[in-house]
Amino acid sequence: MSDTTNQLLDNLNALAAGLFLLTAFGIVAMRQVRGCLNLFIAQSLLLAASAALLGLRHHSEHLYGVAVVNLISKPVIVPWLLRKTSPAEIYTRREIDQVLNIPTALLIALSLTILAYFLGIPLLNAVAPQFRGPNVPIGIAGLLLGAFTLTVRREALPLLIGLLVMENGSFLAGISISRNLPLLVELAIATDGLVIVFIMGVLTRAVQKQIGTTAVGELSNLKETAGPPARETAT
Amino acid sequence: MFNHILFNLIQVLVVMAFAPLASGVLSRLKEIVQSKRGPSIFQPYRDLWKWFHKDEIVSEDSSWIFRFTPYIVFVTPIFVALLIPVLTKYPLFFAFMGDMIGGGFVLALGGFFATLAAVDTANPYGPMGASRTRMVGFLAEPVFMIVFFTVSFVAGSTIPYIVQEKWVTPLANFFMPSHVLLVLAFLMLILAEGGRIPVDNPSGHFELAMIDESKSLEYSGRGMALMKWGGYMKMFVLLCIFLNVLVTPWGLAGGQTLGAVLLAIPKVLLKIFCFLLVLVVIESSLSKLRLFRIAEFLGAAFITSVAAMIAEVFFP
Numbered sequence: 406m407s408d409t410t411n412q413l414l415d416n417l418n419a420l421a422a423g424l425f426l427l428t429a430f431g432i433v434a435m436r437q438v439r440g441c442l443n444l445f446i447a448q449s450l451l452l453a454a455s456a457a458l459l460g461l462r463h464h465s466e467h468l469y470g471v472a473v474v475n476l477i478s479k480p481v482i483v484p485w486l487l488r489k490t491s492p493a494e495i496y497t498r499r500e501i502d503q504v505l506n507i508p509t510a511l512l513i514a515l516s517l518t519i520l521a522y523f524l525g526i527p528l529l530n531a532v533a534p535q536f537r538g539p540n541v542p543i544g545i546a547g548l549l550l551g552a553f554t555l556t557v558r559r560e561a562l563p564l565l566i567g568l569l570v571m572e573n574g575s576f577l578a579g580i581s582i583s584r585n586l587p588l589l590v591e592l593a594i595a596t597d598g599l600v601i602v603f604i605m606g607v608l609t610r611a612v613q614k615q616i617g618t619t620a621v622g623e624l625s626n627l628k629e630t631a632g633p634p635a636r637e638t639a640t
Numbered sequence: 641m642f643n644h645i646l647f648n649l650i651q652v653l654v655v656m657a658f659a660p661l662a663s664g665v666l667s668r669l670k671e672i673v674q675s676k677r678g679p680s681i682f683q684p685y686r687d688l689w690k691w692f693h694k695d696e697i698v699s700e701d702s703s704w705i706f707r708f709t710p711y712i713v714f715v716t717p718i719f720v721a722l723l724i725p726v727l728t729k730y731p732l733f734f735a736f737m738g739d740m741i742g743g744g745f746v747l748a749l750g751g752f753f754a755t756l757a758a759v760d761t762a763n764p765y766g767p768m769g770a771s772r773t774r775m776v777g778f779l780a781e782p783v784f785m786i787v788f789f790t791v792s793f794v795a796g797s798t799i800p801y802i803v804q805e806k807w808v809t810p811l812a813n814f815f816m817p818s819h820v821l822l823v824l825a826f827l828m829l830i831l832a833e834g835g836r837i838p839v840d841n842p843s844g845h846f847e848l849a850m851i852d853e854s855k856s857l858e859y860s861g862r863g864m865a866l867m868k869w870g871g872y873m874k875m876f877v878l879l880c881i882f883l884n885v886l887v888t889p890w891g892l893a894g895g896q897t898l899g900a901v902l903l904a905i906p907k908v909l910l911k912i913f914c915f916l917l918v919l920v921v922i923e924s925s926l927s928k929l930r931l932f933r934i935a936e937f938l939g940a941a942f943i944t945s946v947a948a949m950i951a952e953v954f955f956p
Contacts, residue, residue: 413812423817423951427824430943434936508939515946522954539817539951 414462415538421455422543425577426518429550432570433514434507438562439496442484445566449479452573455540456580463535463584470588471580478595483569483602487562490606492613495562504557504622514550521546525578532582540581547574559622561609565602572598644733647901648722651732654905655721659876660684660869662912667843669920684872688865696861702761709757710859710866716750717873724800724877725884727904729892731801739798740881741788747874751777754867758855765847769854772931776839776851779938780832786945787825790818790952791886800881804889821948823887828941830882832934834875837923839934849928876912883911 428448435441453475460468503510525542551574554567572594579586613619664681671678680686698707720743722734738746755773758766792798794816795806807813832839835852847854856867884892891907893900929937 409810409812412810413815416812416815416817419951420815420817420820423821423947426947426951427821427944430940430947434940507936511939511943515943518947518950522950526954539954542954 411462414458418455418458418462419539421451421458422539422577425451425455425573426543426546429547429570429574430511430514432563432566433550433554433557434511435563436507438560441563441566442487442496445569446480446484448570448573449475449483452479452577455577459538459540459580459584465584467585467588468580471576471586471591474588474591474595475576478599479569479573482599486599486602487565487606490603491562491609492619494613495560495609495619502559502620502622504559510553510557514553517549517553518546521549536581536584538581541578544574544576544578544581547571547577550574559620561605561612561619561621564621565605565609568601568605569598641733643896643898646898647728648732648734650901651726651728652718652721654726654908655717655873655876655880656869658909659717659872660688662876662879662916663872665913666916666919669916670843670923673920673924684868688869691860691865691868692862694861696863698863699761699858702858705753706757706760706858707863709753710863710870712753713750713870714866714873715870716746717870717877719746720877721873721880724881725804725889725892726880727893727901727908729801729804729889729894730896731799735799735801740791740800740803740885741798743800743877743881744784744788747877748777750870750874754855758858761858763858765850765854765857768848769850769852769857772851773855776832776934776938779935780829780941783825783829783938783941783945786942786949787822787829790822790945790949793949794818794952800885804885804892807886808889816952818948818952819886821944821951823882825941825945825948826882826886828937828944830878831922832938832941834878836919838926838929838937841928844928879912879915880908883915884908887915 425448428444428451431444432441432448435444453472456468456472456475460466460472505513522542525545529537529541548571551567551569551571554570555564558564558567576594609619612621612624616624661681661684664679664684667683668678668681722732723738723743723746724735724740725731751773755770758770760766788798791803795803797803807816807819813819830836835842840851840853841849842853844850844853847857850857852871856864856871859867888911891904891911893904895901
């Protein structure tokens, strides 16, 4: 392929990675549960796009496989599974609270991203020059931002999405440095992810049945009071 | 040389003449989306005509700032129109006077005086709107800085004529993550600075909820006309910077002849119309944010611009 096409593909891949980073920020800051889920779907689509573009760039069928598996499992099956397992009430929740206020959370997320760049750039020196895209640092940033989402969120579904963002991030980093990731591994990880989603969804339903809410952040109060939990309005 | 002065004047005339039209088209499109018929797209011209022919009432407790401000608000966008590429690809006669940062300062001057004038009359709603505008302004300021910083980092210059070349040569540059993220951040800035819907409701008539509009509540007659016209032109100039420098630097006149420059006018207007369609979609699908949510909106813009900067600084 010609140089200009390669440059275009590189730029498009970098663009997908940049927007991936943006969706990760959005998941940290979004107030609505449904908005979080939509952003996650967008992020998975961007991940698939990045994999497809890298496959086109490096002529690798394995990356096409990764793209297809991602395209099917995350944007389609994960929301479907969540809808089947977790209570419907969760989607109508609008104002979910966070441990930190949103500007603070965003600024911390930003510093985590810069940290990810400082961690990711030295790693890039280990790989061949044509694989030095922004995928590795942005993937690490996705990993860190997912972990950060896990810490600041107090609602079950965004917590789960934080977990999935971590997985997305590690994939984004992985596809750029290993062209020949066997499809079997990818399939196994995707299945694993789906099982996690399934279990978490069922768990969320159980939690909602027990305490009448999915704001799991409030659960930390349970161990301190001896009496019955504050919001015992199970439906 | 003479040509360039002429083109520069044409540029200013285009901004003056078509700015109210852009505003009229935007409000008409919004009304159509809301299943109403809406006023004619020429309504802003009629309003301006009406205001120019009405008596002006000035509070006797107000100072010179109040009388002076409409002229500043009216003139500052014209100054900026001299600096930026409205119609041509090449710098014109007055373009040496300032770069994008200079243009930003000149625009900010108009906003500054409008704020002072709103406080000046001691109308209860004026200072409230003024302080809210300042709040939006100072939250938007870091985003502006990061955007300009990144632009100058990418293009090696803050002169708009150099920047616009950079994004499309080669075309692959258009898809650089820093470019797209900058465009997103700047779009949010335009929404905030222009008082568009997620931040402010430009067609609202409820004084307590006003942000931008309440600054001109005390004006009447010619002062009102100048304030409004200045507001239209400010929006138009911002759109020109956004479209001609950052997003779509195509369709500008490359030739030195008068015909080429005149031919660029419909192309630029077409670009602005396309952007107005996008703006209508944004404004019709979002609701106005609560006042303290504006910090989150502009925080998101800040994050976007910093992401653009990171993407650029680490991967040149």
